[in-house]
Amino acid sequence: MSLTFLSVSILVLGAYSFIFGRRRVRHLSARVDVKQHSLDGYHGAFVMACVVLPAFSFAVLWSGFAPLIINDWLREFIAAGSGALTNAEINVLVSKAKALHAGVINARFVGPDTVEAADYFAGLLEMSSYLRATGAIALALAGFYFSQKLIAPRFAARQRVEKIAIWVMIGASAFAILTTIGIIFSLIFETYMFFQQVPVLDFLFGLHWSPQIAIREDQAANPGEFGAIPLFAGTLLITFIAMLVAVPVGLMAAVYLSEYATHRLRNFAKPTIEVLAGIPTVVYGFFAALVVAPLLRNSGADIGLTLSSESALAAGIVMGTMLIPFISSLSDDVINAVPQSLRDGASALGATKSETIKQVVLPAALPGIVSAILLAISRAIGETMIVVMAAGIAANLTANPFESVTTVTVQIVVLLIGDQEFDSAKTLAAFALGLVLFFITLILNVVALRIVNKYREQYD
Amino acid sequence: MSYEGENKIQSTGVQVYYGETRALHGIDLNIGANEVTSLIGPSGCGKSTFLRCINRMNDVIEGCRVEGSVFIDGDDIYADHMDVVELRARVGMVFQKPNPFPKSIYDNVAYGPRIHGLAPTKEALDHMVETSLRRAGLWQEVHDRLGDTGSGLSGGQQQRLCIARAIAVNPDVVLMDEPCSALDPIATAVIEELIEELKSEYTIVIVTHSMQQASRVSQKTAYFHLGNVVEFGDTSQIFSNPKNTQTEAYISGRIG
Numbered sequence: 001m002s003l004t005f006l007s008v009s010i011l012v013l014g015a016y017s018f019i020f021g022r023r024r025v026r027h028l029s030a031r032v033d034v035k036q037h038s039l040d041g042y043h044g045a046f047v048m049a050c051v052v053l054p055a056f057s058f059a060v061l062w063s064g065f066a067p068l069i070i071n072d073w074l075r076e077f078i079a080a081g082s083g084a085l086t087n088a089e090i091n092v093l094v095s096k097a098k099a100l101h102a103g104v105i106n107a108r109f110v111g112p113d114t115v116e117a118a119d120y121f122a123g124l125l126e127m128s129s130y131l132r133a134t135g136a137i138a139l140a141l142a143g144f145y146f147s148q149k150l151i152a153p154r155f156a157a158r159q160r161v162e163k164i165a166i167w168v169m170i171g172a173s174a175f176a177i178l179t180t181i182g183i184i185f186s187l188i189f190e191t192y193m194f195f196q197q198v199p200v201l202d203f204l205f206g207l208h209w210s211p212q213i214a215i216r217e218d219q220a221a222n223p224g225e226f227g228a229i230p231l232f233a234g235t236l237l238i239t240f241i242a243m244l245v246a247v248p249v250g251l252m253a254a255v256y257l258s259e260y261a262t263h264r265l266r267n268f269a270k271p272t273i274e275v276l277a278g279i280p281t282v283v284y285g286f287f288a289a290l291v292v293a294p295l296l297r298n299s300g301a302d303i304g305l306t307l308s309s310e311s312a313l314a315a316g317i318v319m320g321t322m323l324i325p326f327i328s329s330l331s332d333d334v335i336n337a338v339p340q341s342l343r344d345g346a347s348a349l350g351a352t353k354s355e356t357i358k359q360v361v362l363p364a365a366l367p368g369i370v371s372a373i374l375l376a377i378s379r380a381i382g383e384t385m386i387v388v389m390a391a392g393i394a395a396n397l398t399a400n401p402f403e404s405v406t407t408v409t410v411q412i413v414v415l416l417i418g419d420q421e422f423d424s425a426k427t428l429a430a431f432a433l434g435l436v437l438f439f440i441t442l443i444l445n446v447v448a449l450r451i452v453n454k455y456r457e458q459y460d
Numbered sequence: 461m462s463y464e465g466e467n468k469i470q471s472t473g474v475q476v477y478y479g480e481t482r483a484l485h486g487i488d489l490n491i492g493a494n495e496v497t498s499l500i501g502p503s504g505c506g507k508s509t510f511l512r513c514i515n516r517m518n519d520v521i522e523g524c525r526v527e528g529s530v531f532i533d534g535d536d537i538y539a540d541h542m543d544v545v546e547l548r549a550r551v552g553m554v555f556q557k558p559n560p561f562p563k564s565i566y567d568n569v570a571y572g573p574r575i576h577g578l579a580p581t582k583e584a585l586d587h588m589v590e591t592s593l594r595r596a597g598l599w600q601e602v603h604d605r606l607g608d609t610g611s612g613l614s615g616g617q618q619q620r621l622c623i624a625r626a627i628a629v630n631p632d633v634v635l636m637d638e639p640c641s642a643l644d645p646i647a648t649a650v651i652e653e654l655i656e657e658l659k660s661e662y663t664i665v666i667v668t669h670s671m672q673q674a675s676r677v678s679q680k681t682a683y684f685h686l687g688n689v690v691e692f693g694d695t696s697q698i699f700s701n702p703k704n705t706q707t708e709a710y711i712s713g714r715i716g
Contacts (some may be wrong), residue, residue, distance in 0.1 A: 130646035263522070341559035345622070348555075349572040349629060359571070364562045431630060 006059055006133050013140050014052040021047030021151060022146075029153040038158035046157045049164045050147035055140040062132045070124045074098075078117050097121050187438065190431035197425040198226045203432060205229060209395035211415060211426045226429050228436065230397040234405035236314065238387060239380040239399055241316025243322060244378055249320075250327025251369070257328070258335040259357055270332065277325040281385040288318035288390035300402065308392075313401040315391035319383055323376040330375065334368025335361060367452040374448035378441050384409040408437050462506040468493035468633065468663045469514060473528035476509050476518060476613065483509045485687040486528065490682070493632075494662045496655060498674035498695065501684035502710065507667045510684070511635050515551035516544055532633065549576050552626030552662075556638040558618035560610030560625075565602050568610045568621055569593060572629035588628055596624035597654050616647025623654065627662065634658065641671065652677050671711060675699045683707045 022044035029036045035405035071094070075337040078093045078229040079085060085093070099105045107115055151157070195203070206227020253273065257266050300307035338361050346356040362369070384407070390406035393414055469491040476484040484506045491497045499507035502679070509518065511536070515535060518524045529536045537547050562570050569589045572578075579585035589606070592597040598620045602613070610621050619639055626634055636655075640648040655664060655677045668674050674681055675695055682692040691698060691707045702708040 045603040258695060339559070341555060341557055342561060344517065344520075344553075345561065345625075346571075347520060348515060348548055348553035349575070349625065350545045351571075351575050352545055355575055359575075360561050 002129070003059065003063060003132075006136055007056070010055045010059070010136060010140055013055075013144070014048045014138075017051045017144050017148075018044040018048040021045070021185060022147065024148060024151050025153065025155075025157075028151065032153060034153050037156050038161075042157040042161050042191035043151050043155070045161045046164075047144065047147045047151070049161065050143035051140045053134040053164070053168070054143050058139050059132055059136045062128075062135065066132070068126045070121070070128060073124060074121050077120050078113070082118070091222055093117065101125075135175045184438070187431050187435040190428050191435045194425060194432045197428070202226060203228055203429075203437075207397055209411070211411075211429055215236055224425060225389065227323050228408075228433060230395040231406060231408045231411050231433065232436075232440075233397055233399075234391070234395070235381055235407040235409075237312050237399065237401065237405055238316045238319060238391060238407060239377060241313060242319035242380045243373070243377065245317055245320025246323035246327050247373055250324045250372075250376075251331055253324065253328040254335055255357060255362075258332045259353070259361070270329065273325045274329055275325075277329070279321065279322070281383060283388075284318050284322050285385040285389035288314050288386050292318055292440065293390055297404075305402070307402045308404050310390060310392035310394075310404040311402050312391050312405045313385050316401065319380055322383075322386070323379060326376045326379060327372050329363070330372035331369045334372070335363045337368070338364045370451050372447055374444060378444060381407075381437070381441060381444075382409060383407075384413055388413065398420065408433050424445035466493050467491070468532065469665070470531040471510075471513070472531075473527065474510065474515065474530060475527040476506070477525040477527075479523045483687055484513075487689055489682060489689055489692060491566045491663065491665060493663050494659055494661070495680060495681065496659050496666060496678040497680040498672050498678035499665065499667045499682050499684060500669075500671065500710070503518075503669075505684040506687040507682075507684040508637055511637055511665060511667050513637055514633065515548050515553055517553065519521055519544065538606045545576075549629050550631065551633040551635060552631035553635040554608050554622050554626055554637065554639045557642050558615060558622050560613070560618050560621050563610060564607045565593075565610050565613070566606040567619060569624050569628050572625060576629055580627065592624040593621075594629040595627055595658065597650065597657075598624055614647070616643050616650060616663070619643060619651060620654065621649070623651075623658075627658070629705065631662065633665065637680070638667050638669060641669060648673070671699070683710065685710070 016071045022040045024047075025043040026040055074094055074097065075090055078090055078097070093114060094117075096105065096110055096114050098121060100107060100114060100118040101108055101121050145177055153314060203226050207229050208225040208227045209230045210225045210353065212224060245246050255269055257273075261269065289310075293309050293311065296311060296314055342360050342364060343356055346360045349354070351359070386411045387407045391406065391410075393406050394404050395406050395411070396403055398405060412430045412433050415426055415433075467490045469489075471489045474484055474487040487506075487510055489510075499511060501507050507571060512518045513526055514532075514537075515532055516526075517689045518526055526538060529538050531537070532547075532550065535542070548614050561571060563571070566589055569592050570579075570585055573585060575589050579588055590599060590603075593602065598617060601617060602608075603623075610618065615622060619642075623634075623639075640651050643651065652673065657665065658664060666678065668672075678695045680693065681695040681698045683690045683698065683702075683706070685706055691702060693703075698707065699711060701710060
């Protein structure tokens, strides 16, 4: 039974049990002369929760863990079938069997062993989904049976439902936290493996980045250099340029929109500016590569500079443009939230409009503006597409905005593109980069919160 | 300069429109120098609107239009050559809700002198801040923490800080728009005493919803109703022997 169909079945059962619970309590109350404790709907919701929640949790957990076990069994099956195989060979066979099962490759091109493995795999999958469906439906029915027995006029269904709702909400917040922890641990684990092949200091403080290493033993290649400094320098350079564009333009737009523009203009202009934020970054990327970069190169040529067509400047300018709506829209909101009474107070003292804005409104809005800027910075650090297309993938260590640079995120993409062995230094480097990037954004966020809180003490 | 009781502010035929609605129907009022004039009346009668005409704060409201003229010391403040910035340095204002800037106590008071360039040196500015805080009766309470933020003060202290801020630019007129409506009775009493002291140096116009306050602090009272001045005269006369039946009804609590 497919997961979709199973989910729909559980939901149908849930809907039925809601109606059932409601009618059941009404029916029971009608026969006795006591005041019913909870409204009918709470009884219905209680039965529904007992039916839906355990069944759903079971189905989701099963879908999460079953593939791992099936994968293991498939490996064992293949390993047992054809004697001495290396790990890599088993991996290839596993992939082939799965591909055959999915119909991506034709049975004519694989050996009989693989066909057998694919059949075995198909059997496991079928059994898994059968067990999942049976287990979930059984849980739903058990939940129904036990919960409907509890229903009585004086049964405190409202308290139960509210408690269940709280647990559902706890589950929702735990989900986000657990995901974060899981991601961090997987990053740490892979990074640890990477640092067994490449020394930590070489990675953190090395000045050269060229991760091209031999994949097969007969290939001739560099030993590979994993100095991450050029990547972080490139990230910082591009982010800096982007902020030089986005912060002044965005702030001035925000001040104009919130303080000077008429209502009609604002209602038109604000959504229009926000459309900028909706453009996919790939589109910005080819805008950067096809319009901005040639423009810079040509104007450079006019004043006698030879510029490469891929430059940090082009990427930074376009990225800054992309971030304008972030800063302007968020800042506009916080500037609007500054109480009118402060503006009145300043103008009643004879302050001009611009004095009021500079000396009273903007300082009061500062915490919000700072957080808008930091949000934009983390967007800029994480941005990939624009950089790939406009700044290139060559890891130059330079502060010259006219040269081609690359960023951390771009290199992560480059490292993981194509067929790679998963335990080579090249692939693992991506995880190390990801971990360092994560720490940088984490520190940035902490600093941002600190700043915001410090000013909030003063300005609230 | 003008002596006590002489006409400081004269309004003739002041009409205010918010879009199509007329909020004031031609106000003629002479407000005397160095005395306290109360504007009373039910909500929506136009008393705050009239108050805001005196320092042209209505200018900032979108769709608001003022007709007629207001003279301060004989200058028409709605004349083309009148500079609003200069006008507001002459006419200070205190608002209903205390609105200290998100700055230190010192910077709050120093704000006006700074933007008008009144203090040539740091010492002069310090002196101005101290004098204003003393006049507002706040100096004793805050002199050892001038660097603290103004919003950390209590409501009554904040309102006195706003008064200090308003008088720091040395205006002739101080407008007060229900300055005590957000304060408790004790803080209100402090502000009322302060108004009593300030009237020797400033012409004060106060909008209030409290009859008692009007009778305690003011020498003249104007009763507004539906955008008109129904009665204007000595406070004692208005409260003891109102000539108009509407005024009498409002004061005795039958309408309002």
